[in-house]
Amino acid sequence: MHKVLTVIRREYLERVRKKSWWIGTFVIPLLILGLMFGMVSLFMMRTEQQRRIGLADGSGALFEPLQEAVAEKKLKDGRPQILLERLPLLGSVEATRKAAEPRIGKKDLYAIVTAEKDLYAENAFRFYGQNVGNIQIIAAVERALAEVVVRVRFERSGLAADRAEIERLMAPVDLETFQISETGEARKRGFNQAIYGTFIFIVILYMALLLYGIAVMRGVLEEKSNRVMEVLLGSMSPRQLMVGKILGIGLVGLTQMAVYAATAGALRMWVGAQNIQGDLAGMLDSVSPLKMAYFVVFFVLGYFLYVGIFAAIGAVCNSEQEAQNLQTPVTMILVVPYAASFFVIANPDSMLATVGSLIPFFTPILMYARISTISPPVWEIALSIALLLLSIWLVFRGVAKIFRVGVLMYGKRPTIPEILRWARD
């Protein structure tokens, strides 16, 4: 036990002391958080400038209602964000625009909006400006225009003359989504946001399983190639070495995953306290403490399932190039649930998702994906974990033998049938 602990300590310290690990554990989540906040706040930020927009209106019916509609959006100081100016018609709409265009170059006008005489024509409305990337302004104009034009169409068609009735007819239809949570309580939630939150952690899970598995493989290869292996085996059994190495590197991964989960948890609490609604809140719904606990559980179980195979690959190979060939099929097995997770997140209670999440090699990613999006029956979760534990036990029985034979083999890499024979006897 003392020996295993010593190996765990060495592996853990060696990796945790690396700068790259600190960057991966603390700097990258901060960057992601910063990026998220940046995007959200950029999106919510109002442009503090008043914009003057010229309207060349061929129909002659839009100016007043449009002016009224765009004036609803105010700057912080209370002035309307968009100031609409009627451009006197000079023959045609086209000619009016051409005449006014130089004012855009002189910054006198921010943009020109044109409307054809026929409000039903295709491309009847156009936006001309130097900056057509300002989504906020364009979206505001578009919203106001749509509202006003539809109202004018209604009036002209004679279907409804009463303005109140028109507004009633035009009331938006909104489909709200509710999620039945683990506690049975229905909560309003945007499905898209749930996907983001789940997906971020699936990417992390996939990368962590792959990277920490490969870290163990590299560690074994390195000890073989720099010949530390034999010195170590003079002091402990191959099994002790393997267990120490796997637990040591696993603890490094666990530390990192715990930091990620805790960061998400802290962010969730902060957002809860700020009473922020919308995309960010919806996204953080997928990182509840229970879901984060499952995330850590499935990282640990997935790590043990895959790491044994990676350790065995490291033991039978002499170089990373050699290991690459054997590593590919394992990576492929890991890619399958990762790729399938897109489907599973969209259809978490489909037959395919249920069956997939019960296949041990897919369980860590797919069952986590399902837990994160819906609440699968407890017996399914329990069964998937039981199958996973059974598979880990079976894999390690073989891996321990391969490791023992493999670590002192140099020279030609054994073939896969040979390796499997070692695992059996």
Add this chain to the structure above:
Amino acid sequence: METAVSLRDVAKVFGSFRAVDGVSFDVPRGDIFGILGPNGAGKTTTIRMIMDILRPDEGEIRVLGERLGDGLKDRIGYLPEERGLYRKMKVAEMLEFHGAIKGMSRTEARRAALLWLDRLQLGEWKERKVEELSKGMQQKAQFVAAVLAKPDLLVLDEPFSGMDPVNQSLFKDVILDLNRTGTTILFSTHQMETAEKLCRRIVLIDHGKVVREGVLAEIKAGFGRSSVLLEFDGDGGFLRWLPHVIGVDDYGQSVEVLLEPGADPQKLLAEASSKLRIRRFEVVSPTLHSIFIALVGGESPHA
């Protein structure tokens, strides 16, 4: 006789190749014991089986009176032929690790490591990374890792290979010191000069089998003063095929001719002087080197 290591009919088979084929010998406690043999004779495989790194396919091995097990490894120091250290670790930290996996506490291991580093003039390097050390210093650090935990048995596989004469003589002194304080030394080598100076007993292995085993002085006495040192002009190739000649060891400037025990050196002189111009003729005790060559059939140990 209390034995530190005892092998009985031990065999190890790789595929269809019997790397070690029915080897038996005993290493008495407190002895300095050499496993000699040419490359590929099975020395390293034998040592790995003694260290419980490889399991024998046949026979039995007992170390320090016990059957092999993990607890036993704490009492054995091991320096493998292929040496390796964690290159990215600091010297003292690395040694502390090697002490700890031998069952020492970390403080105990650190104290012992610092003592050894000072003794081998490596004290100033203790906080440097292993990869910054010169090759000679790494050899010292590796040696310290093997002896740190005050082993009862020290197993060294080709300890002097790749060492400069300064380190060779330093390690020879340290090994003798350890032996004086009770550590049994078991080492393999194909350098006969070193074995001749250090060993009390030897076992000579070739093709996985024991060729000769026993007290070195007795083995040498068995050959008597049956060696002839010759210097001459001309082609001495025919010497090997003369009657009563077991082996010829050609050094370029001179040759050592090993005769069968009891053979008359004068006959050799007569034969030789009839065909060569003899410049020197001396009857000596055979060196271990020439015995080695005679016993393993003329294959050069330096091959």
